Amino acid sequence: MFLAALAFQGPALARVGRVTAVFWPETESIAIELAEWVDPAAQWPGLNDPQRFPFRLIVTPDQRTFDSVTAGRIPGWGAGATFPASSTIILVAGGNIHQVLRHEMAHLTLRNAVGRVPLWFDEGYASRVAGEWNRLEALRVNWAMVRGRVPSLFQLNRHLRSGAASARASYALATTAVLYLERLGRKRGLRPLMRALELTPDFDQALRRTYGLTLDQFEGRWQRELRGRYGWLLLVTSFSVFWSVVAGLLLALWARRRRRDRIRRAGLDDGWVVFDGGEYPPS
Secondary structure, eight states: OHHHHHHHHOOEEEEETTEEEEEOGGGHHHHHHHHHHHSSOOOOTTSOSOOOOOEEEEEESSHHHHHHHTTTOSOTTOOEEEEGGGTEEEEESSSSHHHHHHHHHHHHHHHHHHOOOOHHHHHHHHHHHTTOOSHHHHHHHHHHHHHSSOOOHHHHHHHTTSOHHHHHHHHHHHHHHHHHHHHHTGGGTTHHHHHHHHHOSOHHHHHHHHHSOOHHHHHHHHHHHHHHHHTHHHHHHHHHHHHHHHHHHHHHHHHHHHHHHHHHHHHHHTTOEEETTEEEOOO
């Protein structure tokens, strides 16, 4: 399907090792460079090395061409897409394209190694592999927790396909779930879970075999771990809200007192006599 569409638009192809690079004249150099960069054996957390298989890499020159080649199935904020059925990765030239390619390669590698996995694990693993977890992502997790309750894994799957702002926070949350699984594996990391996934396509069963946890139990532990590890901003925010309310009340009382004092001063200027029991105008 993709080759037919591309042939109509007239891009060129080049083979670099196991990679078939597809490019337009303005993306030829970056496409070849990416194909050479990704072809050597790479390290994939939890998976046997190396993971080598042929695939097609399409590098489009702009967002419009990217949307056309992907048939508009990718969110407008997306810079890359993976189609495992055809072993195809499609990128937009520009930005941090090496990191985007690493992310998309993780999707393709994971599918080839263990088959289908839940969306939250797929995206969290790709973000972990691409090195996208940083202080900014931790802050996004904190803000996501401040805005509401920690989502369930089911809700996380839905949010990953929503608007850009919500999706970014959801990607960060999905990454924390994968990092937590990696910590549960101790020195072996994700390898025991990946071995279990090779034996069964059922993620719940794989968790039971690896950690003795059901998916629901893992979800509960992950949510508690999130609150303990990243919930500091919730506490700060709670205090901030409390003191903001107190400050607002004090400001309102101060403004009311100022108004009363202003009225009293105006009355005195007009000859009012002030008694302990109140204020009376001159007779």
